[in-house]
Amino acid sequence: MRLIQAAAVTAAVGLLTGCGGVKTTATGGEGDFPTGNIQMTVGAAPGGSTDLITRAIAEGVSKELGVSVPVVNKPGANGALNAKELQSAKPDGYKIAVQNASLFTITPLAVSANEAVKLDDFDLIGGISQDDYVLLAPAASAVKSIADLKKSGKNIKYGTTGVGTGAQLASALAFKQAAIPATDVPFDGGAPALTALLGSQIDVATIQVGDSIAQIKAKKVVPLAVFSAERIKFLPEVPTAKEQGYDVVVSQYRFLTAPKGTPDAVKTKLLDAAKKTFATEAYKKFNDDHCLTPIEGTPDEVRKILDEYATKYKAQLDQYQISLGQK
Amino acid sequence: MTERPLAQLGAAGVAGAIGVFGLVGSLALGLGRLTAPGPGLWPFTVSVVITVLAVVLALTGRHGTDTEGFTRASVQTAVAVLSLVVFAALLPLIGFEIPSLLLVFVWMRFLARSAGCHRWPSALARWLRSTCCS
Amino acid sequence: MDFFNPVIDGFGVVLQPTNLLYCLIGVVIGMLIGVLPGLGPAATIAILLPVTYGVEPVSAIILLAGIFYGAQYGGTITSVLLKLPGEASSVVTVFDGYALAKQGKAGTALGIAAIGSFIGGTVSIIGLTLLAPVVADVALDFGPPEYAALSLFGVLLVATVGNGGRTKSVIAAGVGLLLATVGRDTFTGASRFTFDTLNLADGIDFVPIAMGLFGLGEILHNLEERHRTVPAPAKVTNVWPSRADLRQSSGAIGRGSVIGFVLGVLPGGGATLSSLVAYAVEKRRAKHPERFGQGAIEGVAAPETANNAAATSSFIPLLTLGIPANATMALMFGALLIQGIPPGPQLVSEHPDLFWGVVNSMYIGNILLLIMSIPMVGLFVKILRVRPAILAPITVLITLLGVYTVNNQVFDIFLVIVFGVLGYLMKKFGFEPGPLVLAFVLGSVLETAIRQSLLIFGGNPAGFFTRPISGTVLAVLIVVLALPAIRLLARRPKTASSKDEELV
Incomplete structure (x- = not known):
């Protein structure tokens, strides 16, 4: 029994040490770094x-x-x-x-x-x-560009990946420049924002391209604009916001x-x-x-x-x- | 279990203090409006609930029997907490090995004696041996 | 029959010896990290990710999925034995699991948890196999208003699961909600209750709160408890649940499976909510609800079944929509990407072998988990035979170091100590930590959802009631709240006599 206790303790402490919580780094001369x-x-x-x-x-x-x-x-x-x-x-x-x-x-x-x-x-x-960031709409909506959003004439609820992120900045700038009345609905990261968009809980969302490329390719969501300076190679057919007449370049x-x-x-x-x-x-x-x-x-x-x-x-x-x- | 009206009142008092602290803090943050809820709106709502319930507790809960009094043994708990604080303070300075040993030593030597563990030296020695020799 | 061909092929894939081995390795690693506080499944998977590069995609995912559910069960072990819930979803298990362990019935609790997890997982997998696409569509109808209604429901349930005074439970829950607001406000960027400490800027982590309030609080309390009374040395039995235990838990396991499957689909707190709801349902249905918290076997069976069922159904959003529901899922997403398989809506049609391989590996994983836990339970229960004088300092040490490894911040160690003292004081003053911790977990979901909803509704709270799902949930909520009052009025004359009968 004692042996088991001792072994358990050793194992536990050993594991914690192995997981390297507190460790010291070796230092040496610059030459042999x-x-x-x-x-x-x-x-x-x-x-x-x-x-x-x-x-x-x-x-x-x-x-x-x-x-x-x-x-x-x-x-x-x-x-x-x-x-x-x-x-x-x-x-x-x-x-x-x-x-x-x-x-x-x-x-x-x-x-x-x-x-x-x-x-x-x-x-x-x-x-x-x-x-890069991309502005997306649900596939079910008829919206294809930022101009379409303006035409709809309603207050746009847009999802972003959170406060102080490029997604928030890019969307805020785009809607302000386009003079579209819009409300910012922040989410905690790309995944929840994308989920809400797929369920049409919000009108549009700005998300990182990498987080939404699968859904874009599956045509579950429609890309309206990318916020890069030039078109990106992963979404070559999607125009930039700049092409659509808005000076928004955020990455x-x-x-x-x-x-x-x-x-x-x-x-x-x-x-x-x-x-x-x-x-x-x-x-x-x-x-x-x-x-x-x-x-x-x-x-x-x-x-x-x-x-x-x-x-x-x-x-x-x-x-x-x-x-x-x-x- | 016995009734401890003072302890119950104290509990209500602390809860009330937390509630009032929350109220003041959230008012300072700004409540905003329903169309644009401010950062303080939700904590404010929660704090109101806490404060109201603290009052309810003070009025109705005095005869509860769910509290325990402090005894001389509570000093042990204080010592234990102090040892943990020392542990956490030493950790970033000298690594985790020595503070860990110290912590285990203090707990076995001073806090466990009363529990009928008179053989702490052998227990500790065994532990040390198994730790160091592996 | 075409539909079932890929399912059967999938079994062929999983039953290859190498894949079985990967599944086994995953489950063992998962159990180990689940037992040690700190390092969670997400971090472990991140570390092991490079190992999977050279492995077949199916095997890699089987390995990672094994870690995921192994960790779930490992968390249960510490919740029952040491009152240390490693994951939010095993907090509820602590209530009755730890009480059972104190009575020397840790083996029973762990056994029923293993059986419940197995059945819950299996039911959920069958549900996933048959209903995944449908469920995924329904899940999309859950927007912020529905989350708000559900988590409000959860927070109010929190007050009923405790055993202490109702007022104190609600106060504790309120403090939990308040603690959840610490940190940067997601909507405005304002710092709330951070006292200008950068360590609090992102809010408080679940682990220090749970470890402090439950584990350390209990140990501190026991230090002086041992003085007062000679500890009744609970005879530790390794016995497996008896037939009577199984019969008693069967309903709880059945209901827990369904609750877990349904709520697990919802990202963010789905597993925690499901364990809570399952527990509350059992307590409400029980003839003697006062047994709950004192070591009711259903109180372990229900939440454990539900959280495992939920863990399985949380794969549905990843596999059908390509959206990871949590950090662990995000890493699996990464693993699939590295293998050149983008998880997404087309995964099932483009890589059916992979999809069904993964699903079937869950069956196997669950069976392995059950088989392994039989000898393991006996082994783990031995921990309780270690004298408290030795067990306590070692538990404390492992907890503190474990918490440190989560974020590598000494600040978190101080947090555990603060919450340990709070847990100790709460116990002294008749408050239970359970409601606080659960409300804390649900609090951030609740606030975020309410505020998102208000933004979506343009500030009109009536919107919560006009949407079909959130309206229904809120209606149920109001009925549940009103019911005890109505029942009380109707039953008042009989209360005295029925109480006498119960005592017999």
């Missing part, structure tokens, strides 16, 4: 796009650099919690994270200042990919970050490993499966993209007097 595990943190729960992208990259980087790259989820505050932790981590390249552009460009427009994070507090390693963009002050040699090494991962067939297929458009730019290009987005969004919100949330 990496000498230990590189931890990639995700500011979201398992299963979301950011999580899946991180895991795909972690797998490739691990192969390239020959060390293991555990992925740790630290969900909270749209990723702000993870960002703040990364910010204060040791800048040695052993802790890196994929982050979302919306956290820096859109969320600050919707939430209070203490939840906002600044891009300048991080070192950029490189760009990853762009995730999610993800990039690789490290704590501020990470040595250049380490960043270069990480970027090289990431680039080699991006070039693999497996990763290209991953992008296609999830309808992600690769934009694997240099840190300067990433910064430029983000700055442009941030400035443009802010200007447009002011111009059309839209508020995404109450600060």
Whole structure:
């Protein structure tokens, strides 16, 4: 009996240790980076796009650099919690994270200042990919374009993936520019919004392309517009909002970050490993499966993209007097 | 079980305090209108219910017999809670191994004695052995 | 007969030895992670996802699905033995399961849970096989107003499942609803009751609340309890449920299967709601409802059957509409995508072998779970033979570390301690934690649905009553609320005499 007790305790403690809750990372000189595990943190729960992208990259980087790259989820505050932790981590390249552009460009427009994070507090390693939004209507409705919505003359109830997301920003801008009376109905992510749309509980919804491509292909929902600058290859026949006469260009963009002050040699090494991962067939297929458009730019290009987005969004919100949330 | 009117009143008081806290907090958040419900509308509704029921409890529940008094043994619970707080405070500083051992030690040494477990040293030793040797 | 050909072919796929092995591995892993607090099925599947790359699609999904229901049953084990519900859907099981364990009948509780889960799962699979497309269409008619009505119904049921004073139960439920509002408001982005802590910005997680209020609260309470009275060393028996237990639970299992299947289709809290409704139905039907909470075997059978049936029918939206209902489902979605199979409305017609393979693997998984739990129950029940002086600190330690591993935040450990103290104090002052935890789970669904509905209705609450489904649910709700009052008025003269009879 005692033996069983002892064994049970050992097993339990061992398992917990194995699950690697609290772990220390090895550190070494810059020249021979990496000498230990590189931890990639995700500011979201398992299963979301950011999580899946991180895991795909972690797998490739691990192969390239020959060390293991555990992925740790630290969900909270749209990723702000993870960002703040990364910010204060040791800048040695052993802790890196994929982050979302919306956290820096859109969320600050919707939430209070203490939840906002600044891009300048991080070192950029490189760009990853762009995730686009599409405006959808149920197949049963006769609506085929934004103009059709205007013609219907009623107050449009539009579903979005939540407050402070690109989906909310894009829809709000589009309806304001088209002067369509509309009410924002936020959902917690793409899946519930899409479900409500399929049941015609709402008139239209703006959702990430990857989350709705199967339903679009099955003709359960009709795409009205994509909010990218140009048509995307996954939905080549769907016109952009811009083509339809509305200046709405909103995308999610993800990039690789490290704590501020990470040595250049380490960043270069990480970027090289990431680039080699991006070039693999497996990763290209991953992008296609999830309808992600690769934009694997240099840190300067990433910064430029983000700055442009941030400035443009802010200007447009002011111009059309839209508020995404109450600060 | 005995009646403890004071404890019942205390329970009602705490519940009422939570309700009032909720009321104040949600009013500060803004109630909005039904067409555009504000962030405070729902917590406000819930807080009203809590507050009203706290009053009901204070008026009708004084003769309930579902409370337990604090005894000298309650000090043990306080010690236990304190040990947990220390554990959580140490965890990020020195990793989980040492605080875990300390926690188990404190609980076995100080909190379990009265339960008729006089053989804690051997129990602990066995546990340590099995943990470290594996 | 054409319809059944793919079903039978599907069985052929599943019964291949390799696939059986994958199913077994999945169920074992699932049970283990279900027993350990923390690391849930979603995180485990995320970690194991790369392992499935090189595996046949059917095998991969069979493995992952095995983890999913293995974890469900593992959560039941800790709920019964240690009062630690790992998942929201096993909270209800705690009430009578833990009471039974204290009486030395943990084996009975776990056994009936395994049998109930098996039957619930099987009924649900048959339902899924025959009705999936129909059910999926009906589920789409459930919009925010219907969710609002259903979860309101659930929150009010919460007050009736407790044993304490009704007023205190409702107050506890109210506090649960209030706790559910902590965090960023989904509609306006405003931070509510976060005290400017970023850790609270996304609200409070279920795990620290449940682990604190139930598990840690109980342990803290026991610390001084042991002083007062010499613990009656409950004789732990490994006995399986007796024939009488089975007979007593058969109705509960039958009703639980149907309730679970129907409510499980609804994403977001479907499993929790179904366990709650199943429990409330049994309590209401019982001749002696006061047995509930004191170790009524139906009180374990009903929710466990329902939550397993619900876990199975929650696959329907994923398989027919291609929409994942929760994080675990989202990961399965990812697994299918990696295999080059986009789950979507065309899955059944384009990959019938896969669809029916998965469905049939559920049959097999359920059978394996039942077979495995027979020796496992005996093993797990031995945990209770460990002296409390050793079991308590180890349980506490595993709970605290387990909670840490969910989000990797020390803050969550502090939350568990705070809720542990709250659970202890609630017990002292005659409040039950059950209503609080359940209301907390349903609270965010309820608020979100009400506010979405109001936006959709343009601010007119009458909309709730004019829609057929939500109107019906609300009408039932009003009747249920009014019924006890009417009954009380009608029965008043007889109450005294009937009470005497019950005591005999």
